[in-house]
Amino acid sequence: MQTTSAIQTDALTRAYATFIAVDKLTLSVAQGEIFGFLGHNGAGKTTTISMLTTLLLPTSGSAQVLGLDVVKQNLAVRQQVGYVPEQVRLYNDLTVEENLGYFAALSGVTNIPQRIQEVMTLLGHPEWRERRVGGLSKGMRQRIGIAQALLHQPSVLFLDEPSSGLDPEGKREIRELIGLLNREFGITIFMNTHELSEVTKICTSIGIMNHGHLVMADSLANVMAHFPDAASLEDVYLHYNEQQKAVVPA
Ligand code: ATP
Numbered sequence: 733m734q735t736t737s738a739i740q741t742d743a744l745t746r747a748y749a750t751f752i753a754v755d756k757l758t759l760s761v762a763q764g765e766i767f768g769f770l771g772h773n774g775a776g777k778t779t780t781i782s783m784l785t786t787l788l789l790p791t792s793g794s795a796q797v798l799g800l801d802v803v804k805q806n807l808a809v810r811q812q813v814g815y816v817p818e819q820v821r822l823y824n825d826l827t828v829e830e831n832l833g834y835f836a837a838l839s840g841v842t843n844i845p846q847r848i849q850e851v852m853t854l855l856g857h858p859e860w861r862e863r864r865v866g867g868l869s870k871g872m873r874q875r876i877g878i879a880q881a882l883l884h885q886p887s888v889l890f891l892d893e894p895s896s897g898l899d900p901e902g903k904r905e906i907r908e909l910i911g912l913l914n915r916e917f918g919i920t921i922f923m924n925t926h927e928l929s930e931v932t933k934i935c936t937s938i939g940i941m942n943h944g945h946l947v948m949a950d951s952l953a954n955v956m957a958h959f960p961d962a963a964s965l966e967d968v969y970l971h972y973n974e975q976q977k978a979v980v981p982a
Contacts, residue, residue: 737799739795740761741794742758744793746779746790764918766920766934767936767939769941770926770941774943777941781922783802785815790802790803797813816877816889818896820876827862831880839883852879860876889922891924910923931952937951938955959971
């Protein structure tokens, strides 16, 4: 029996005027994966997520999320995906509960009090409900951002730099939450990240972008097996970046 990929792209391309930010990206992420999308600043990772979450139209090529076309079936895709941007968008003057209630209503969630209760329980901090968001730490805001993205019960969760700027404890909490969502709820995770140590701890597969091109994609186990002498994922990552520098004109 053929299973539908969580994410499938075919020559997906996005240009900003004459600059091509994502160039003929062909990628497949199976359901249930925790996929780490790596690459230097400006490699095209956020642009890719923006297209996959229907926030940005591709210039050419195509992409499906759970078999749904991100352009032709964009509303259906939005019901299936959650997105946590690098800077989570929350109202500082509202409490956690008020924020979640507002965004739940925007997403068309019908059982709002129950869903807020469920996502707060998932976070493991139901006592945060009454806290004003403006007074929360970066790590707490990040987790509320994830809670917000889960309100409509998505099957695929996109995270842009979820651990960026967090202390080791904050990173561990985000990692544990991502693991829980994947393990207990079967949510496929697609995350942009520069945190290679987090990738080795949690990801099941990775892709590396370089100047808009996908230069490799494989399971983490395969990647590490192909580089027996690599002390860490950093060596693998740098290897692909160096290789690409040789073919991409400055
Ligand atoms: P980072 O790790 O720094 O977040 P990234 O891999 O997510 O980088 P993108 O944000 O996708 O990279 O950007 C890819 C390229 O497209 C960059 O060169 C960026 O400057 C350019 N770019 C992004 N958005 C726009 C825009 N709206 N207009 C013009 N150029 C853009």
